[in-house]
Amino acid sequence: MRHIKASTRLSRRDLWRFGIGIAGAAALGKVVGPRPAWADGPPPTPIRFTPFTRELPMPATHQPVAPFATNCKFTTKAIPRFYVVHMKKGIAEIIPGVETEIWGYNGQYPGPSFHSTFGTPDVVRQINDLDVETSIHLHSGHNPSASDGLPFQDLLIPPGGFRDYCYPNQPVGFSTGEPDPNDNATTGWYHDHATDITGPNVYHGLAGFFLFTDDLEQRLLASNTLPAAPFDVPLVLQDRRFNADGSLFYNPFEHDGFLGDVFAANGKAQPFFRVQRRKYRFRILNGANARMWFLRLSNDTPFLRLGTDGWLLPAAIAQNRIFLGMAERADVVIDFRNAPDTVFLENILVQDSGRGPGGDLQNPDTVVPGTPLVKFIVQGAPVANDATVTVGTLLRPNTPIAANEIVATRQFEFVRSEGAWQVNGLFFDENRVDARVRQGTAERWILKNGGGGWWHPIHLHLEAHQVQRFNGAPPAPQNAFKKDTTLLGPGDEAEVFMRFRDFPTRFVAHCHNIEHEDMRMMFRWDVV
Amino acid sequence: MSRSRRLFLAGAATALACQKGKADPAETAAAFAEAVVAGSRRRFPNPLLTTHYGRRVRLYDDFVRGRFVLLNFAYTRCEGKCPRGLSTLLAMRKLLAPRMGCEPDLVTLTLDPEHDAPEVLGKYVASRGAPAGWTCLTGARSDLEAVRRFLGFTDPDPRVDADRTQHGSLVAMGDDVRGRWQVASAQAGAEPLAQLALRTAGMGVSLSGTAPSACRARGA
Numbered sequence: 001m002r003h004i005k006a007s008t009r010l011s012r013r014d015l016w017r018f019g020i021g022i023a024g025a026a027a028l029g030k031v032v033g034p035r036p037a038w039a040d041g042p043p044p045t046p047i048r049f050t051p052f053t054r055e056l057p058m059p060a061t062h063q064p065v066a067p068f069a070t071n072c073k074f075t076t077k078a079i080p081r082f083y084v085v086h087m088k089k090g091i092a093e094i095i096p097g098v099e100t101e102i103w104g105y106n107g108q109y110p111g112p113s114f115h116s117t118f119g120t121p122d123v124v125r126q127i128n129d130l131d132v133e134t135s136i137h138l139h140s141g142h143n144p145s146a147s148d149g150l151p152f153q154d155l156l157i158p159p160g161g162f163r164d165y166c167y168p169n170q171p172v173g174f175s176t177g178e179p180d181p182n183d184n185a186t187t188g189w190y191h192d193h194a195t196d197i198t199g200p201n202v203y204h205g206l207a208g209f210f211l212f213t214d215d216l217e218q219r220l221l222a223s224n225t226l227p228a229a230p231f232d233v234p235l236v237l238q239d240r241r242f243n244a245d246g247s248l249f250y251n252p253f254e255h256d257g258f259l260g261d262v263f264a265a266n267g268k269a270q271p272f273f274r275v276q277r278r279k280y281r282f283r284i285l286n287g288a289n290a291r292m293w294f295l296r297l298s299n300d301t302p303f304l305r306l307g308t309d310g311w312l313l314p315a316a317i318a319q320n321r322i323f324l325g326m327a328e329r330a331d332v333v334i335d336f337r338n339a340p341d342t343v344f345l346e347n348i349l350v351q352d353s354g355r356g357p358g359g360d361l362q363n364p365d366t367v368v369p370g371t372p373l374v375k376f377i378v379q380g381a382p383v384a385n386d387a388t389v390t391v392g393t394l395l396r397p398n399t400p401i402a403a404n405e406i407v408a409t410r411q412f413e414f415v416r417s418e419g420a421w422q423v424n425g426l427f428f429d430e431n432r433v434d435a436r437v438r439q440g441t442a443e444r445w446i447l448k449n450g451g452g453g454w455w456h457p458i459h460l461h462l463e464a465h466q467v468q469r470f471n472g473a474p475p476a477p478q479n480a481f482k483k484d485t486t487l488l489g490p491g492d493e494a495e496v497f498m499r500f501r502d503f504p505t506r507f508v509a510h511c512h513n514i515e516h517e518d519m520r521m522m523f524r525w526d527v528v
Numbered sequence: 529m530s531r532s533r534r535l536f537l538a539g540a541a542t543a544l545a546c547q548k549g550k551a552d553p554a555e556t557a558a559a560f561a562e563a564v565v566a567g568s569r570r571r572f573p574n575p576l577l578t579t580h581y582g583r584r585v586r587l588y589d590d591f592v593r594g595r596f597v598l599l600n601f602a603y604t605r606c607e608g609k610c611p612r613g614l615s616t617l618l619a620m621r622k623l624l625a626p627r628m629g630c631e632p633d634l635v636t637l638t639l640d641p642e643h644d645a646p647e648v649l650g651k652y653v654a655s656r657g658a659p660a661g662w663t664c665l666t667g668a669r670s671d672l673e674a675v676r677r678f679l680g681f682t683d684p685d686p687r688v689d690a691d692r693t694q695h696g697s698l699v700a701m702g703d704d705v706r707g708r709w710q711v712a713s714a715q716a717g718a719e720p721l722a723q724l725a726l727r728t729a730g731m732g733v734s735l736s737g738t739a740p741s742a743c744r745a746r747g748a
Binding site: 131133153156158159195196197200243247248249250251252253254255256353355418419420427428429430431452453519520 | 565679684700716734
């Protein structure tokens with residue numbers, strides 16, 4: 001890993017890691033003034049604040065409502081839960097003391113969390129009270145095409161319209177009589193996916209957690225293996241940029257990937273979080289448009305990694321640092337039993353451009369200590385009867401996709417072309433099918449970064465994929481099982497296996513640098 | 529003030545400034561216009577440029593303010609992607625006409641101002657049938673570059689960025705009334721681009737339907 005000496009790179013962003021932010025920058029004589037709108041890079045946020053003066057907020061929980069008439073049809077006889085969500089403008093305090101208009105699910109940023117249970121379908125009526133089109137993707141969900149939240153004209157919810165999303169919440173493979181609960185997801189998220197405008201829609205607040213549970217996870221909780229609520233904490237990390245009046249600044253002409261300069265956790269800029277001396281489970285989600293995070297704890301203790309993207313690993317592993325591309329998730333335990341009174345969750349990655357961080361995935365540019373994102377205030381004595389999970393604790397078995405199941409190999413190259421982004425030399429066209437896969441089969445897909453120094457996190461819808469090789473070598477342990485988003489740094493190539501079960505018709509795969517996605521680095525593939 | 533009157537006055541002011549042999553301070557002040565883009569106040573480039581008819585115009589004042597517009601970059605000596613991109617954009621305008629009540633303005637700025645004099649651009653427009661509502665603009669390279677950079681039609685690699693043969697084949701579509709802007713590849717296909725344009729203009733998601741009584745794109 002390449003370390004950048006702070007003394008030689010004292011950018012305004014670096015000042016954050018000293019906890020002095022923009023106010024400190026001004027105090028040090030750093031000029032924070034308007035830049036010409038036509039200069040490279042967006043203007044810095046001109047609002048001063050002191051970090052770690054607000055508590056980490058917990059997203060609200062969506063509450064079921066009385067059943068309503070719907071076109072949703074499920075094969076299971078289980079009684080669905082019904083939800084009604086209004087996408088609308090709201091006010092959030094992201095920077096302490098500053099009111100910011102956001103676009104939120106129920107007007108909240110981040111959106112309230114869904115708590116869903118395998119075996120019980122959900123019907124979610126999404127009502128669009130905004131003046132932009134929306135489409136709500138359930139990321140890590142295994143859902144019919146019409147409820148996946150796809151960027152197709154006929155699936156968009158126009159302003160004033162609504163759509164019922166029908167989530168069967170059945171184990172993958174249920175339709176064939178061979179359901180595989182090993183593929184049950186745990187940490188999903190829902191976010192906007194409207195054609196060409198996902199970037200501004202998500203940036204303004206249209207994202208939230210969609211947490212699943214099932215019998216296996218309930219056993220891990222009942223046996224006190226895993227920390228349970230309130231010690232199970234969703235944590236979405238995002239970057240935002242502001243105008244002087246507190247409104248969000250977004251530049252639709254920032255095509256490389258839009259970066260913010262204020263770092264929010266659960267929608268709050270650099271909050272603190274009071275914790276007991278015990279184990280906490282954090283579902284860390286990179287919900288940024290184009291920023292990646294390389295996370296460490298300031299006391300240099302390792303994370304206990306439970307899961308990757310939507311799924312629990314077969315066994316918990318220790319990880320000193322965690323790299324998260326956009327849309328990737330890390331399900332971790334942080335053990336505060338022996339922690340000092342203050343611990344920071346830090347981002348040590350150096351990234352000044354939407355193109356991606358400096359260096360490459362194997363050797364990213366870092367600065368230590370990094371930017372503190374969350375301050376943990378650790379209180380009390382170590383608790384009794386703490387959760388027992390530790391390195392090697394068995395979690396969720398994995399059902400590997402065997403090489404002899406593979407019926408076809410396809411390659412998808414993600415490349416910048418003519419100022420925008422393509423897959424295999426083509427821009428996304430919802431009416432063009434770029435791959436037809438047979439339902440019930442498995443394929444080998446080669447995901448290839450087409451070069452130019454760009455970073456592309458590649459999200460494949462419908463099911464988890466299993467990374468077989470990464471640049472010709474076995475993948476890192478945390479990436480070796482189930483993923484839905486595989487990050488390709490410059491020059492990287494991933495070989496993944498994927499099954500296509502239960503749901504026919506159209507799906508997509510795309511780069512999750514959302515500005516790249518909006519400029520059509522996406523392709524349609526159909527299950528036939 | 530009518531558009532033609534504005535154009536006349538702008539041209540007269542420029543002529544006067546040229547006669548004096550120095551830049552008019554008012555001209556510098558008007559090189560940017562206050563605009564709202566995606567909810568944020570921005571200084572939108574508003575340089576004095578020349579159309580393929582030889583008229584002097586201001587980009588924002590005359591083509592963007594209060595309207596829906598398509599902006600792209602090309603140059604007359606460009607082969608391949610410029611003609612392809614322009615064909616797509618001209619086809620896209622036709623697709624939009626039934627819903628918008630007119631073909632929205634397409635403004636093409638040259639990447640080759642040293643060669644693309646107004647009369648060269650005029651012949652270029654004529655060679656493509658001189659469709660109404662398509663205007664090509666030339667001017668000082670620095671002014672054109674300011675627009676290109678504002679719209680993000682750039683490449684982070686300085687060598688690529690400086691090579692016009694590798695320029696991005698992009699179109700910016702903006703509804704200045706709503707402050708909503710989108711950029712897409714001009715190679716993405718006429719129909720997808722038309723659908724995006726319609727949504728950008730806040731006119732729904734379907735290209736089929738009734739037209740407004742007045743042209744939605746002009747004077748919004």
